Amino acid sequence: xxxxxxxxxxxxxxxxxxxxxxxxxxxxxxxxxxxxxxxxxxxxxxxxxxxxxxxxxxxxxxxxxxxxxxxxxxxxxxxxxxxxxxxxxxxxxxxxxxxxxxxxxxxxxxxxxxxxxxxxxxxxxxxxxxxxxxxx
Amino acid sequence: xxxxxxxxxxxxxxxxxxxxxxxxxxxxxxxxxxxxxxxxxxxxxxxxxxxxxxxxxxxxxxxxxxxxxxxxxxxxxxxxxxxxxxxxxxxxxxxxxxxxxxxxxxxxxxxxxxxxxxxxxxxxxxxxxxxxxxxx
Numbered sequence: 632x633x634x635x636x637x638x639x640x641x642x643x644x645x646x647x648x649x650x651x652x653x654x655x656x657x658x659x660x661x662x663x664x665x666x667x668x669x670x671x672x673x674x675x676x677x678x679x680x681x682x683x684x685x686x687x688x689x690x691x692x693x694x695x696x697x698x699x700x701x702x703x704x705x706x707x708x709x710x711x712x713x714x715x716x717x718x719x720x721x722x723x724x725x726x727x728x729x730x731x732x733x734x735x736x737x738x739x740x741x742x743x744x745x746x747x748x749x750x751x752x753x754x755x756x757x758x759x760x761x762x763x764x765x766x767x
Numbered sequence: 768x769x770x771x772x773x774x775x776x777x778x779x780x781x782x783x784x785x786x787x788x789x790x791x792x793x794x795x796x797x798x799x800x801x802x803x804x805x806x807x808x809x810x811x812x813x814x815x816x817x818x819x820x821x822x823x824x825x826x827x828x829x830x831x832x833x834x835x836x837x838x839x840x841x842x843x844x845x846x847x848x849x850x851x852x853x854x855x856x857x858x859x860x861x862x863x864x865x866x867x868x869x870x871x872x873x874x875x876x877x878x879x880x881x882x883x884x885x886x887x888x889x890x891x892x893x894x895x896x897x898x899x900x901x902x903x
Contacts, residue, residue, distance in 0.1 A: 662837060664847070678889055685890045689897070697897045699849075701798060704885035711800070711886070713835075713849060715898075749840035750847070753814055754821045761825070761833045762851075762898040 660696065661722050662750040663714040671708045673741035680734050680741075681710070687730035694721025696758070708743075715758075796832065797858050798886040799850040807844045809877035816870050816877075817846070823866035830857025832894070844879075851894075 669677045681700050688695045696715035703709040716722040725731055752758070805813045817836050824831045832851035839845040852858040861867055888894070 664837075682890050685893055689893055699893070699897050700889035701800075701886040702889060704887050707887065710889070750837040751840050751843065753836035753838060753846070754818050757821055757825055757835070758898060761835050762894055 658755070659718040660752065660755070661714075661716040661719060662752055663712075664748045664750055665712040665714060666744075666746040666748065667710040667712070668743040668745075669708045669710055669741055670743050673738075674708055677710075677738055677741045680738050681712070684730050684734035688725060688728070691730070692721070692725055692728065694718065695725055697762075794891070795854040796888065796891070797850075797852040797855060798888055799848075800884045800886055801848040801850060802880075802882040802884065803846040803848070804879040804881075805844045805846055805877055806879050809874075810844055813846075813874055813877045816874050817848070820866050820870035824861060824864070827866070828857070828861055828864065830854065831861055833898075 685698045685700060688698050694717040696717060697713060698715075699713040701711050701713075703711075716725060821834045821836060824834050830853040832853060833849060834851075835849040837847050837849075839847075852861060
């Protein structure tokens with residue numbers, strides 16, 4: 632099974648077979664890295680908002696593929712969120728969801744700066760197996 | 768099921784119950800963001816190495832939880848890889864794996880700069896469900 636998965640992924644990574652012009656997986660997805668600098672005095676409160684929004688988005692929104700928040704180990708006030716949406720529609724739905732609006736409104740005063748970087752996936756074929764091994 | 772999952776995740780996100788001092792999930796994990804600037808003339812060749820290393824690592828190494836490569840949409844020579852390892856041992860094993868050494872040796876001349884940022888997880892309880900929705 633492991634070997635089969637490896638072969639399938641290897642084939643996908645190295646390009647599909649000639650004569651099978653199916654669209655590449657993940658090409659519709661939107662991938663962002665949000666870089667957020669938080670005022671240190673609000674950090675714990677901010678992280679609570681981030682966690683709540685993450686859980687609500689991941690469980691209630693089918694189109695939110697990943698919302699993975701981290702901070703720099705040496706600078707916890709520098710937060711990053713890897714965001715993956717199924718498509719533009721899913722992204723717009725997220726921006727208008729009650730939980731995101733609550734997060735956005737609640738954290739306005741806590742955010743010193745926000746930068747959103749648009750990203751392209753290098754190995755979208757790895758997405759279905761990525762993170763799966765984290766399951767207990 | 769969805770509601771139950773939501774409740775479990777919400778409980779985990781807001782802190783465990785008093786009197787249950789089990790270690791927080793994901794605390795052993797190492798999370799890195801590798802920031803790589805690639806010489807543009809080698810970009811396509813470099814991306815082939817990244818894909819091969821990613822597939823080999825994800826399929827052959829149980830301790831590699833995620834190796835998710837992306838580039839900036841407007842600057843494809845600016846590559847980032849989100850790396851998650853089960854623990855320090857898994858990270859060291861990865862650094863000494865045949866596929867990683869092949870990638871490292873093969874791309875030496877292609878890499879203009881490399882910066883590895885140590886990260887801390889804000890919502891490790893979300894890891895098992897993150898990315899799962901990307902499955903076909």
